[in-house]
Amino acid sequence: MQNIIFLVVCISFGFFFKKYKIFKGDAYLVVSNIILYICLPATTLLYTSETKFSSTYALPILMPWVLYILGFMFFKTVGKLIKMHKHSEGVLIMTGSIPSVSFVGFPIFELFYGAEGLHIGVLMSQAGSFLVCATLGVITASYYAAEKPSFKEIAISVLKFPVFLAFLVAMLMNVSDIHFTPILAELLKKLAAPFSLLAMFSIGLQIEFPKKNTIFLNLSWGLFFKLILSPLIIFVLFVIILKQKGNVAEICLLGAALGPMNTAAIIASKYGLNPPLASAMVGTGIPISLIGVITLYFLIH
Helix, strand or coil, rough: CCHHHHHHHHHHHEEEEEEECCCCCCCCHHHHHHHHHHHHHHHHHHHHHCCCCCCHHHHHHHHHHHHHHHHHHHHHHHHHHCCCCHHHHHHHHHHHHCCHHHHHHHHHHHHHHHHHHHHHHHHHHHHHHHHHHHHHHHHHHHHHCCCCHHHHHHHHHHHHHHHHHHHHHHHHHHHCCCCHHHHHHHHHHHHCCCCCHHHHHHHHHCCCCCCCCHHHHHHHHHHHHHHHHHCCCCCCCHHHHHHHHHHHHHHHHHHHCCCCCCCHHHHHCCCCCCHHHHHHHHHHHHHHHHHHEEEEHHHCC
């Protein structure tokens, strides 16, 4: 509950700072750059380097990857049918296909499933949603931002992105069993600490209530896939086809129903892919998903 209140308060602060013009110009870009160049690389280095991967929890790790691939196919199809602008299509692929596991999922998993739920959530986040965002998400953003996409330009853009570079270093440390010294680990914790506050504040700074019907149409498609189709897909694949039961299957189902990942929205905005739509997906999707996830849990039980 504290995380949910924190989320609402931070988004509200950002919204009112924008509304009353406390910050001038595109302040969200400054905040987003602090997140992308300091907080997120520190978070990636700190936690990805220490994540212990286990085949026992393969499904929670696999779930975000499955959703991203199917989301990509879904929004490419919808984009062609309704002639959606490529920037909006890119935003919906990134925000509509990646669940906000760490910020929204952790407190929910721990509340319903205790320590085991939190452990599964960490794996789902670090090896699943966060890894998808740092790799496929950045590639998607680079592709849709380019005027004439080429493999070379996309590769250079991805390799220059600080979160992806931090991920490569962290994975190298992980497989080599190299660990940060206590002093460095504490430094990274302090650099990563403002992430949640700044991320939600940045989203608040970008919230707009546009009058264009196309924004609402695109938002509706994005939320439809994220909040309705995603948990339905995981239910069919994991529960009906693979016949999975127990806490792991339930957490996968709840994880799929979580709102859009705020990090994906920030990256999409950084690349200029329709920032109002990106912030609307997070600002609208997360609060609605809280109701949906809690309802889904009680329906399961």
